[in-house]
Amino acid sequence: MTRPSSSHEAALWKSLEKRVRSFGRMTLAATALSSIFLAHPRVLGRRKFVTRKSRQHISAFHLIEVPLAGYFAFVGYYALKRVDRARARRFSVLVDFSNLVKLAFFAFESASLIAGFRQRMPRGELRDLTMGAGLLLFGAGMGLRTRLALNDYFHPPVDPRFVHPRTEEELILLVKRARTLGLQLRVRGSTHCVPEGIFTDEGEQHINVQLDQYTRILEWSESEDGQRLRVTVQAGCHLGVDPANPMSTQETSLLHQLEERGWALPDLGGITHQTVGGFLSTGSMGGTAQHNLGQAIVGIRLIDGLGKVHDLAPDPSDPADEEHNPFYAAGVSLGLLGIISTVTFECEPRYDLVGRQVTRKTGGLEGLQLFGSGAQGLQHFFEKNEDAYPRLLWWPQKGVDKVELWRARREYVDKSKTRRARLNRRPFAQVPRILQFAVNLFYNFIAHDAPPYKPLTQKLVRFVLNAFLRDGETKEFRGPWHEILPMDNGVSDELMPTDFTELFIPIERTEEVMKTLREFFARDNGDMELTGSYAFEIYAGHKSAFWLSPSHGQHSIRVDVFWFRTDKGGREEFYARYWELLRPFNFRLHWGKYLPEGGAGYLREQYPKWDDFMALRQEMDPEGVFLSSYWKRHLGLDSSRKFRVRPALVEASVGTDS
Numbered sequence: 001m002t003r004p005s006s007s008h009e010a011a012l013w014k015s016l017e018k019r020v021r022s023f024g025r026m027t028l029a030a031t032a033l034s035s036i037f038l039a040h041p042r043v044l045g046r047r048k049f050v051t052r053k054s055r056q057h058i059s060a061f062h063l064i065e066v067p068l069a070g071y072f073a074f075v076g077y078y079a080l081k082r083v084d085r086a087r088a089r090r091f092s093v094l095v096d097f098s099n100l101v102k103l104a105f106f107a108f109e110s111a112s113l114i115a116g117f118r119q120r121m122p123r124g125e126l127r128d129l130t131m132g133a134g135l136l137l138f139g140a141g142m143g144l145r146t147r148l149a150l151n152d153y154f155h156p157p158v159d160p161r162f163v164h165p166r167t168e169e170e171l172i173l174l175v176k177r178a179r180t181l182g183l184q185l186r187v188r189g190s191t192h193c194v195p196e197g198i199f200t201d202e203g204e205q206h207i208n209v210q211l212d213q214y215t216r217i218l219e220w221s222e223s224e225d226g227q228r229l230r231v232t233v234q235a236g237c238h239l240g241v242d243p244a245n246p247m248s249t250q251e252t253s254l255l256h257q258l259e260e261r262g263w264a265l266p267d268l269g270g271i272t273h274q275t276v277g278g279f280l281s282t283g284s285m286g287g288t289a290q291h292n293l294g295q296a297i298v299g300i301r302l303i304d305g306l307g308k309v310h311d312l313a314p315d316p317s318d319p320a321d322e323e324h325n326p327f328y329a330a331g332v333s334l335g336l337l338g339i340i341s342t343v344t345f346e347c348e349p350r351y352d353l354v355g356r357q358v359t360r361k362t363g364g365l366e367g368l369q370l371f372g373s374g375a376q377g378l379q380h381f382f383e384k385n386e387d388a389y390p391r392l393l394w395w396p397q398k399g400v401d402k403v404e405l406w407r408a409r410r411e412y413v414d415k416s417k418t419r420r421a422r423l424n425r426r427p428f429a430q431v432p433r434i435l436q437f438a439v440n441l442f443y444n445f446i447a448h449d450a451p452p453y454k455p456l457t458q459k460l461v462r463f464v465l466n467a468f469l470r471d472g473e474t475k476e477f478r479g480p481w482h483e484i485l486p487m488d489n490g491v492s493d494e495l496m497p498t499d500f501t502e503l504f505i506p507i508e509r510t511e512e513v514m515k516t517l518r519e520f521f522a523r524d525n526g527d528m529e530l531t532g533s534y535a536f537e538i539y540a541g542h543k544s545a546f547w548l549s550p551s552h553g554q555h556s557i558r559v560d561v562f563w564f565r566t567d568k569g570g571r572e573e574f575y576a577r578y579w580e581l582l583r584p585f586n587f588r589l590h591w592g593k594y595l596p597e598g599g600a601g602y603l604r605e606q607y608p609k610w611d612d613f614m615a616l617r618q619e620m621d622p623e624g625v626f627l628s629s630y631w632k633r634h635l636g637l638d639s640s641r642k643f644r645v646r647p648a649l650v651e652a653s654v655g656t657d658s
Contacts (some may be wrong), residue, residue: 011252013085016153020091023146026078027098027139034135068101072139079146088324092150099143100608102136105626109133110293152246162188163212168303168341171209175339176307178625179206184624187211187235187339189278190242192271193592196630197282197334209276209339211236212247217267229263229347230298233276235340240272240486244493255482261428263347266291266486267389267542277340282592283332283548286485287539289507289555290388294544299344300330302337305621309341314545322545329609331546334591337620353484355387355408359473362394362401370403371514379510383555389485391539395469396521397531399462402469407523408477408484436495443533447566450526451574461533497565501575502558502590504541504550509585510557514538517559521583522616532574534562547609559587572597600636 015612071297075098075516082186083091113129165171178185184206200206214236221230233254238256242248250256255272258264267286274284280300286293302310312327322328332338364372370392381390387407447565449457477484493496505513517536524530538558541551550556561578563571571594579587579596588606589595604610614637621627627637 004106005335012153012249013590014391015249016149017083018087019146019149020079020083023095023142024076024083025338026142027072027076027079030139031069031076034069034132051431068093068105072098073103088150089154092147092154094144095147095150099140099147102140102143106133106140109136120556153635157362159210162208164210164213166213168309171303171339171341172309174207174209175303175305175625176417179305179307182623183207183625184628185209185339186335186628187277188287189236189239189275189281190244190273192274192278193282194594196628197592199628201629205603210647211277212245215252216246217254220261228351230344231258231263231347232299232342232344234342235275235277237276238272239268239274239276239279240482240489242273242275244273254271258347259350259480259482262350264350264481265296265347267293267295268482270486270488271491272482272486274490276343280331280340280343281333281335283544283546283550283590284592285541285544285549285551286389287541287558288389289382289540289542292542292544294331294542294546294549296346296348297331298346299338299342300327302330302333302339303341304338305625306625307392310338310620313344324612326616328545329613331544332591334548334631336626337615338626351410351412352478353389353408353481354411354478355389355406355484356474356476357404357406358475359402359404359469359471361471362396362403364471365403365405368405371510371511371518377511378514379507379557382507382510382557391487391537394536394538395465396517396524396536397462397465397528398524398526398532399458400465400469402465402471404469406487411478411480433492433495436492440495443564444566446533447564447568450568450570451532452528452529453533454515458526458528461528465533470577499563499565499571499594500560500590501578501594502550502560503558503578503582503587504558504589505582505585505587507540507555513557513559513582513585516581516585532563534564536561547613548591548607550590552588552607552609556588595634597633600634603634604636614642 033487075094078091078094109129109132113133116126116129163174165174175185177183184200184204185208186198186200187204187209189211191198199208206323211234215238216236217231217233217237219230219232221232222228231254237252237254238248240253241250249457252270254276255265255268266336267288269279269284269286280297298313300312304310310326310330310633312325312330314327315321315325318325326337330340332572333340360366367376368381370376370378372378374380385407387409389408391406393404393406395404446453446457446461521531537558539558539560541556541558543552543553543555546552559578559582561575563574565571575594576596579599586606589603607613614635631637
């Protein structure tokens with residue numbers, strides 16, 4: 001068993017150190033270039049404006065120029081050879097003075113350049129002054145970037161609306177404080193879920209917690225035969241990089257550290273912005289029926305509403321373990337059992353993914369019949385195909401009717417020999433921000449004419465979708481698991497604000513579900529009242545042992561209904577059509593996405609372990625510290641209602657008072 005050699009702070013310093021070293025190299029290079037090329041153009045056979053002045057002026061200029069060039073060289077050398085944690089604050093002072101001098105000389109060069117234009121200075125000399133001003137401005141920009149990085153290291157940004165605990169002891173004290181004062185306490189992750197499901201009720205001084213300083217990997221564990229690879233990580237650690245969190249870096253992300261060690265997880269979701277705790281809490285999972293991400297979770301440390309710490313883990317020796325072990329309630333707990341403190345994952349050797357993305361008319365997918373059965377049917381494709389990671393995006397609008405199929409399979413290769421091709425993923429995943437901005441403008445423009453669309457809007461939508469989805473287009477890709485599986489990481493939440501409701505249906509009913517959707521879409525007369533102007537994602541979910549997982553006890557086909565979020569509304573009405581349409585299939589819903597109001601009774605019927613979960617919730621949080629109004633509504637909980645606590649549930653809980 002080995003422990004990490006560096007803490008979270010060490011990882012942050014490593015990231016800063018790279019930036020400082022880069023600044024040092026560029027400073028030395030720019031200083032050498034400006035000293036040789038600009039100050040002494042005769043070396044390259046050129047003249048300079050200052051060389052036409054008197055010898056006294058030349059000497060005076062060099063008395064200023066040479067010491068400053070020497071100072072810049074010293075700053076570059078200091079960045080490369082001298083900076084460590086103890087000298088970092090001193091270095092920030094050197095950078096500040098360096099930036100001030102560069103900006104002052106930039107002003108001087110700019111003034112000389114303006115005067116040169118007025119005096120009709122020779123073109124070569126104007127070029128020299130322009131290059132000098134450009135180098136100084138570039139150097140000041142690099143210096144400012146480095147100074148900001150130093151400032152963020154010494155003064156990490158925190159959101160004042162949240163409490164930012166650093167230790168488990170602080171988390172326990174927060175729970176006890178909330179209980180004593182009768183307050184709610186909720187923990188946020190990357191806020192990728194429905195906002196009401198994340199935070200406490202508005203209008204009260206409740207406690208909202210952000211675990212952005214609780215992100216360390218605590219332990220690496222590898223068996224002697226190398227067959228068991230385990231990592232224990234604090235719940236605030238992000239899977240990848242959260243672009244909205246300035247404290248989230250690649251070096252501190254779980255996936256990067258696993259990749260560096262040659263380890264991997266069996267699957268990932270479409271994005272990796274989430275924290276470890278947030279990803280677990282709502283039942284998030286990847287998109288495959290052949291690899292089980294939930295099975296990789298082998299330990300959860302939880303602080304309940306009484307401030308008690310529970311170390312939960314599966315017990316392979318108990319045949320009835322899944323029926324009574326609180327571990328299977330904590331795996332998808334919606335934040336209602338307590339604060340997840342740490343999670344232990346069972347990993348596997350790293351792998352690459354090789355695959356392709358094809359765009360075809362709905363009936364034109366080679367070897368796959370979306371509405372068929374048997375070996376070419378969609379259910380078989382999800383469960384048995386060698387491409388174990390398939391997803392499809394369906395644009396069913398009349399005049400479009402296209403599917404983009406994304407499929408990938410594993411290859412095990414040495415990481416050092418991995419060949420990286422250009423990654424082509426799902427729509428929008430690699431679209432430049434300027435094009436995402438254009439898509440944003442388009443969907444906001446058509447939002448004024450909500451479905452059913454007028455004829456002119458219909459034509460515009462079909463034209464844009466067909467231009468973007470080119471029939472017959474095929475793209476191949478290859479890359480590391482942690483870069484390929486999160487295929488939506490490149491999508492900007494600001495430019496492409498998408499809301500979802502996601503329905504999980506037993507995979508045995510795949511053919512019926514697809515035919516039901518096809519018939520429903522066929523009733524649309526072209527005005528897109530039924531289809532909308534956005535996409536539908538169809539993919540699979542591996543069965544799960546967690547009690548409130550939407551895939552509990554069964555593989556699932558998942559229908560993900562997209563809604564482009566604008567200020568025009570209409571989302572709930574659009575989703576309601578699909579909730580009603582697919583209700584006969586006994587769907588379950590992704591807890592982190594939109595849920596129907598008043599649907600608690602229906603949802604309760606879909607989960608065999610619902611009552612056991614609620615009984616355990618009452619036992620672990622009897623005073624409702626973690627229970628917000630949102631969850632009371634959607635779970636049908638009355639704060640005055642008491643649940644009978646089953647002795648088996650209590651006895652199975654491994655808890656210690658702290």
